[in-house]
Amino acid sequence: MKFFKKLIDLLFPERLTCNICGKEVFDDAYLCDECAKDFKLNDGYTCPVCGRKTNLPQICLECKDRPPLFKRAVSALVYEGNASKLIIAFKNGKTYHKRYFAELLAEKCRQFEDADSLCFVPMTEKAVRKRGYNQSELLAKELSEKLGLPLLKNAVVKNRETESQKTLSYRERAENLKGCFTAYKGEVNGRSIILVDDVFTTGATAEAVIKELLKKGAKCVYLATIASVEYKIPL
Numbered sequence: 001m002k003f004f005k006k007l008i009d010l011l012f013p014e015r016l017t018c019n020i021c022g023k024e025v026f027d028d029a030y031l032c033d034e035c036a037k038d039f040k041l042n043d044g045y046t047c048p049v050c051g052r053k054t055n056l057p058q059i060c061l062e063c064k065d066r067p068p069l070f071k072r073a074v075s076a077l078v079y080e081g082n083a084s085k086l087i088i089a090f091k092n093g094k095t096y097h098k099r100y101f102a103e104l105l106a107e108k109c110r111q112f113e114d115a116d117s118l119c120f121v122p123m124t125e126k127a128v129r130k131r132g133y134n135q136s137e138l139l140a141k142e143l144s145e146k147l148g149l150p151l152l153k154n155a156v157v158k159n160r161e162t163e164s165q166k167t168l169s170y171r172e173r174a175e176n177l178k179g180c181f182t183a184y185k186g187e188v189n190g191r192s193i194i195l196v197d198d199v200f201t202t203g204a205t206a207e208a209v210i211k212e213l214l215k216k217g218a219k220c221v222y223l224a225t226i227a228s229v230e231y232k233i234p235l
């Protein structure tokens with residue numbers, strides 16, 4: 001029995017203990033009750049364009065002011081509390097979280113009925129070597145299997161490293177990302193693509209990639225991210 005449990009643990013490490021605190025859980029729960037309290041699925045009201053959680057059933061002001069380049073976006077979790085911890089773990093070696101994230105995201109991506117393929121926000125070769133993988137690529141691969149759509153592995157590349165964007169405004173981020181990505185016409189021309197990324201905050205990075213995809217002939221681009229920040233519409 002002990003051996004069997006160890007084997008399962010090896011194959012499916014995410015199914016026996018809480019994925020935040022490591023406490024034993026039952027019934028395949030992903031998190032223990034305590035950690036689940038500070039963990040928000042992105043359900044309830046969401047902006048019909050950018051997919052972020054909102055407090056009212058209407059389009060958020062940012063999408064109204066500056067219509068995004070993607071046709072629509074979805075995300076599975078609200079980027080705060082334990083959801084952000086889970087994503088940080090995913091970027092720091094716990095690659096098996098891709099299965100859980102893809103499971104949640106596949107459900108939402110099925111509404112993109114005319115989507116015919118997927119691609120992901122690339123990292124530079126150097127950055128991939130350093131981490132050992134690109135988390136968005138792992139997730140996109142998992143999603144492509146779940147949705148039965150091809151993954152365009154060579155759709156777009158990142159040409160150079162960008163400085164940390166944390167303190168920059170949207171406009172500064174866009175400037176910082178200019179010429180950073182190159183998409184390949186032969187891969188993306190005429191396609192309706194779901195672009196996969198880990199987190200949606202200002203959307204500047206995804207927009208830079210989408211701009212390039214559209215320039216190279218993509219018909220339309222949807223965006224799927226694990227988590228996005230909540231947008232509160234001022235009352």
Ligand SMILES: [Zn+2]
Pocket residue numbers: 018019020021022023031032033034035036
């Ligand atoms: Zn826990």
Ligand SMILES: [Zn+2]
Pocket residue numbers: 047048049050051052059060061062063064
């Ligand atoms: Zn919006």
